[in-house]
Amino acid sequence: MKFFSEIIGHQKIISLLRKSITAGRVAHAYLFLGPAGVGKRTVARTYARALLCPHPRDGDACGDCRGCRQAAEGNHPDLLFVKPAPGTIKIDQVREVQRRVALTPYQGRRQVCLIEQAQTMTVEAANCFLKTLEEPPAGIVFILVSEQPYALLPTVVSRCQQVFFHSLAPAEVMEGLLRLAGLDRERAELPAVLSGGSLGRALALAAEGNLTGPREKVFTTAAALAQASPAQACRLAQAFAGEREELQVFLETLLLWYRDLLVWRLAGDEKMIVNRDFLPLLRREAKNCTVFRILDIIEKVEQAQKHLRANANPRLAAEVLFMQLGRRGENALPGYRGKV
Ligand SMILES: [Zn+2]
Incomplete structure (x- = not known):
């Protein structure tokens, strides 16, 4: 204490x-x-x-x-x-x-x-x-x-x-990692950014050491979703049945991915990319997405986060979002605002 x-x-x-x-x-x-x-x-x-x-x-x-x-x-x-x-x-x-x-x-x-x-x-x-x-x-x-x-x-x-209580600022998470996990600035940078303002999560990420595997899973799921039919999107969502925290982490990471896609489309500057180690995949995916589509997806992911905070069923929230992100998501549900 x-x-x-x-x-x-x-x-x-x-x-x-x-x-x-x-x-x-x-x-x-x-x-x-x-x-x-x-x-x-x-x-x-x-x-x-x-x-x-x-x-x-x-x-x-x-x-x-x-x-x-x-x-x-x-x-x-x-x-x-x-x-x-x-x-x-x-x-x-x-x-x-x-x-x-x-x-x-x-x-x-x-x-x-x-x-x-x-x-x-x-x-x-x-x-x-x-x-x-x-x-x-x-x-x-x-x-x-x-x-x-x-x-x-x-x-x-x-x-x-x-x-x-609000999420911590990146500088505060960084301070926590330096002070509590004894990391140097360079090693603390990625967990601080990926933590989404949660020092607890940043410490867990730093302790885990493997920051590549979990992100890779999220990014390949995002790439798969872009090509998925509604039925395939639902199948991918099944992994989140009852897994509220896991879905929250997934959505935070997903947001960071689309933020990177947007930055890449608009600025094309490697230095501004958080997930720099995934640059080849990012470049490939950026070719398939318009800026409007990326902005639309970011809005939908944020809606899903909001519903999840309002105690929506994780699997249902994931299904609705994944279908929206899927191959026909842009037109499949016209005017649908993601109510769960
Ligand atoms: Zn006392």
Whole structure:
């Protein structure tokens, strides 16, 4: 667990959270929303430690007291963690939280309960949790973390103070790779660009080392789609049945590919290409695509991303997009705006 000053990015959010502590205006429930791997959980844990510290310094934990040490080690008696176990957060887990928060804090004035992947609460669990949110015991602070706000009960969302996290800037991802993975600038460049603003993903890409294979799969799928019939497009989409995260990564990589195609068509400058190591394929594909077609595809991929964030079924989202990108996609569905 860290200090706020060690966190990369999200400075506005951090300043708001620190102020809540210095001004004594802490909400009883927060909902941290935003893409995966940008640091929501890190900020949540840091905020939890600061909330539990009896002598906070400028809205952050002092780092020296017993509570701060316990929180850093993950064994503070007033800090509760709830995670899907496995797959979903179940009603028994919520009941256990209710039992704990009904007691007075062991050490200080507060208890903090951090709920990761809050969208995985079963309907029963969410309804049960709602009762606690409606009448929270004094001194409790809930921090819910989620990538899929649409999958949460609206009644739960409306009772939390929502905090929106955005993707990190490329320079911030780069800073994270240098600091946390110990990479040099040259080796950090590609994972930083491919991460789509997610430090978690950049670190995973850097650790994996193999940056060619996964991209190659995406680019050859894109090339195959350009020639695919609707039936073939549907078959290619089957690989994403139930694979939300995999599809999200696929779409980010696909966007980068079409961005490169566009840059190549418009500028023809190798230095501006991100996927420089795929230049022969890029050149070949650029010949088959007009600038208008590329812009159209980029818009459709972004629509698919939007639907996916709104909790669309991954396979269905992939099928609709792939058919649009397929051989007859330009004319097959006139006026269709990609509703899923
Ligand atoms: Zn402290």
